[in-house]
Amino acid sequence: MLLTYALLSAYCLAACLMEHFAVFAGWPAVGAAEFGAVQRAQGRGSGVIYVIPKTILTVVLVMVLVAQPAGVTPLLLWAALAALAASWISSLTIQIPMHAYVRRTADAQAIRRLLRIDWIRLVAMLAHGAFALAAVTPVLS
Numbered sequence: 001m002l003l004t005y006a007l008l009s010a011y012c013l014a015a016c017l018m019e020h021f022a023v024f025a026g027w028p029a030v031g032a033a034e035f036g037a038v039q040r041a042q043g044r045g046s047g048v049i050y051v052i053p054k055t056i057l058t059v060v061l062v063m064v065l066v067a068q069p070a071g072v073t074p075l076l077l078w079a080a081l082a083a084l085a086a087s088w089i090s091s092l093t094i095q096i097p098m099h100a101y102v103r104r105t106a107d108a109q110a111i112r113r114l115l116r117i118d119w120i121r122l123v124a125m126l127a128h129g130a131f132a133l134a135a136v137t138p139v140l141s
Contacts, residue, residue, distance in 0.1 A: 002072065002136050005064050008057040009080075009132035015050040016087075016125040020118055027102075027111050035106035043099065058084060071139040080131035087124035095121060 023042055030038050061084060065077050098114045101107070 001060065001064055001067060002069055002139055005060050006132060006136045006140060008053060008060055009129055012054045012057050013125050013129040015053065016122060019046055019050055020122050024115055024118060028108065032106035036103050039103045069139065072135050076131050076135035080128050080135060083124050083128035083131060087121050087128065090120045090124060
């Protein structure tokens with residue numbers, strides 16, 4: 001289960017980085033008339049590529065916390081869970097509502113604001129990845 005957690009952590013961090021730097025970064029270049037269709041199409045892809053695995057990651061992390069594997073520092077796992085929760089909270093309370101707004105309006109200023117605010121989620125996922133790496137490395141090496 002620890003290897004699954006480590007792999008999912010790495011995958012979700014990579015997906016978050018890809019979404020931020022490859023997908024969202026191109027939005028300011030999309031015309032207002034096409035923006036809603038582009039954002040909806042990318043959103044479906046992000047759900048499959050990122051949100052579903054991140055949901056599984058969250059469940060697996062809770063399972064690891066419950067199992068308390070030998071050699072893993074619980075505090076690092078709790079810190080990883082806190083960072084992952086911060087990412088979810090940011091997504092649910094900031095990013096998703098802003099995505100809905102920019103999908104409807106294609107407001108260029110709101111798109112730029114969304115790109116800046118997405119750093120909250122990105123930093124939270126980077127922190128989660130660091131805590132996960134620190135937690136599993138002693139056991140998996």
